[in-house]
Amino acid sequence: MILTDGLTAAFWVKDVSMDEDGMKRIATAEAMMPVLATLRKKYERERPFDGFRLSACLHVTKETAVLCRVLRAGGADVALCASNPLSTQDDVAAALAVEGFKVYAFRGMTAQQYYTAIGRALSHGPDMTVDDGADLVTSIHKLSRGMSDESVSYVKQGLDEIMPQVSKIIGGTEETTTGVLRIRALEKEGLLLYPVIAVNDALSKSLFDNPLGTGQSALDGVLRATNVLVAGKTVVVAGFGRVGSGIAERAKGLGARVVVVEPDPVKALQAYMNGYMVMSMERAAGLGDIFITATGNIDVIRIEHFIKMKDGAILANAGHMDVEINKQDLQSIAEKVETVRENVALYRLHDGRKIFLLGDGRLVNLVCAEGHPSEVMDLSFALQAESLRYIAENHQRLEKKVIPVPAEIDRTVAALKLQSFGVELEKLTPKQMDYLKSWAAGT
Ligand SMILES: NC(=O)c1ccc[n+]([C@@H]2O[C@H](COP(=O)([O-])OP(=O)(O)OC[C@H]3O[C@@H](n4cnc5c(N)ncnc54)[C@H](O)[C@@H]3O)[C@@H](O)[C@H]2O)c1
Numbered sequence: 001m002i003l004t005d006g007l008t009a010a011f012w013v014k015d016v017s018m019d020e021d022g023m024k025r026i027a028t029a030e031a032m033m034p035v036l037a038t039l040r041k042k043y044e045r046e047r048p049f050d051g052f053r054l055s056a057c058l059h060v061t062k063e064t065a066v067l068c069r070v071l072r073a074g075g076a077d078v079a080l081c082a083s084n085p086l087s088t089q090d091d092v093a094a095a096l097a098v099e100g101f102k103v104y105a106f107r108g109m110t111a112q113q114y115y116t117a118i119g120r121a122l123s124h125g126p127d128m129t130v131d132d133g134a135d136l137v138t139s140i141h142k143l144s145r146g147m148s149d150e151s152v153s154y155v156k157q158g159l160d161e162i163m164p165q166v167s168k169i170i171g172g173t174e175e176t177t178t179g180v181l182r183i184r185a186l187e188k189e190g191l192l193l194y195p196v197i198a199v200n201d202a203l204s205k206s207l208f209d210n211p212l213g214t215g216q217s218a219l220d221g222v223l224r225a226t227n228v229l230v231a232g233k234t235v236v237v238a239g240f241g242r243v244g245s246g247i248a249e250r251a252k253g254l255g256a257r258v259v260v261v262e263p264d265p266v267k268a269l270q271a272y273m274n275g276y277m278v279m280s281m282e283r284a285a286g287l288g289d290i291f292i293t294a295t296g297n298i299d300v301i302r303i304e305h306f307i308k309m310k311d312g313a314i315l316a317n318a319g320h321m322d323v324e325i326n327k328q329d330l331q332s333i334a335e336k337v338e339t340v341r342e343n344v345a346l347y348r349l350h351d352g353r354k355i356f357l358l359g360d361g362r363l364v365n366l367v368c369a370e371g372h373p374s375e376v377m378d379l380s381f382a383l384q385a386e387s388l389r390y391i392a393e394n395h396q397r398l399e400k401k402v403i404p405v406p407a408e409i410d411r412t413v414a415a416l417k418l419q420s421f422g423v424e425l426e427k428l429t430p431k432q433m434d435y436l437k438s439w440a441a442g443t
Pocket residue numbers: 176177178179209210214238239240241242243244261262263264267294295296297299300318319320321363364365366372
């Protein structure tokens with residue numbers, strides 16, 4: 001292992017003396033995460049993770065810190081690395097390091113540092129993995145298949161041993177759409193080494209976190225970075241899936257004219273029937289004042305679009321990877337690039353026009369704001385915790401496949417959230433239950 005820039009076996013953070021601010025920040029999140037608080041009490045009694053080592057690759061935010069504490073309360077020994085080079089809250093990472101978590105994350109990591117940190121988290125010798133975007137899972141698979149690209153060479157720099165003990169991993173969880181896509185691709189090729197639960201696809205996740213959490217926080221990111229007035233602007237949203245539909249709705253709520261770009265006919269129709277203008281990026285490029293991508297795809301905005309854009313166009317991405325806005329293309333037509341505000345790069349084009357890129361084209365809600373509100377992460381991370389428990393208790397009978405979150409867990413998490421709001425559920429009468437099960441009753 002190569003030791004660089006303060007990397008130790010125990011942690012790698014920007015400045016461990018930021019811990020007090022981090023503790024305060026974590027406390028504010030904890031107060032807004034009642035479902036996790038309930039699970040924590042349960043886990044303290046039942047210790048479902050006793051003897052289990054967990055390696056997590058997540059955005060290192062205050063909400064993730066709450067999850068780590070809950071898992072530890074259940075007996076888990078947790079190591080954590082970042083799932084994005086720019087999303088780490090450094091004070092939170094410092095607080096976790098002081099609390100004795102193995103945490104390898106700081107804001108502004110290079111690609112080399114990012115993958116070296118993944119190597120460190122793997123050296124923990126996990127029984128289970130927790131991922132957001134699948135960089136941890138794919139690193140494990142590349143290592144075990146003897147693949148040798150640049151990322152693998154960096155991962156190896158963080159490893160204690162040449163090869164982590166992959167055979168002891170009993171299962172994992174995946175938080176986001178892009179990660180599930182990548183893990184399904186491994187499964188399809190028959191390469192998946194252990195079962196992975198697709199937390200992203202649970203209803204208590206994808207109906208709330210993706211549209212409401214990202215919908216609000218992506219706009220929050222644009223506003224914090226630019227302080228631009230959204231009312232009266234044309235906002236182009238690329239992708240009308242779970243995330244994009246939420247962003248479109250929030251932008252509309254702020255008074256924008258919203259244009260949706262979407263290749264799927266059903267999603268495009270849904271957007272149209274919801275009152276949005278729907279068109280190709282080729283047409284939208286010249287109309288938009290603000291562009292937000294949320295597709296999970298590559299090259300969604302590229303050179304032929306940049307050359308049509310208005311002077312002063314603002315570009316942001318809410319998808320997992322920084323490939324949705326083609327930065328190389330933008331760079332290739334720029335005379336000069338300068339940072340004009342925190343998280344805002346101004347590209348001055350050869351023809352004199354200006355284009356602003358937010359957060360280096362990485363997740364605008366995490367880089368330019370604080371990510372999803374704690375209340376919504378309460379649901380997503382409760383699903384994570386309960387899915388990990390499910391793996392701990394059932395791994396012997398799980399296949400090496402992408403597995404849905406069991407419906408029972410989905411319903412329990414939603415019910416706990418409702419309980420925290422003091423909301424009462426309607427109870428069906430026995431007659432109603434029978435009626436719903438019967439085929440004989442007609443008009
Ligand atoms: N920022 C965050 O905090 C956050 C949270 C959740 C998910 N995500 C990420 O957001 C992305 C989208 O997630 P989702 O759950 O909405 O996925 P989804 O599959 O529900 O929606 C994606 C949509 O993009 C469309 N699309 C694909 N290529 C396109 C293109 N070139 N132009 C326009 N549209 C295109 C698809 O047809 C689909 O409707 C993923 O990368 C996911 O990991 C980010």
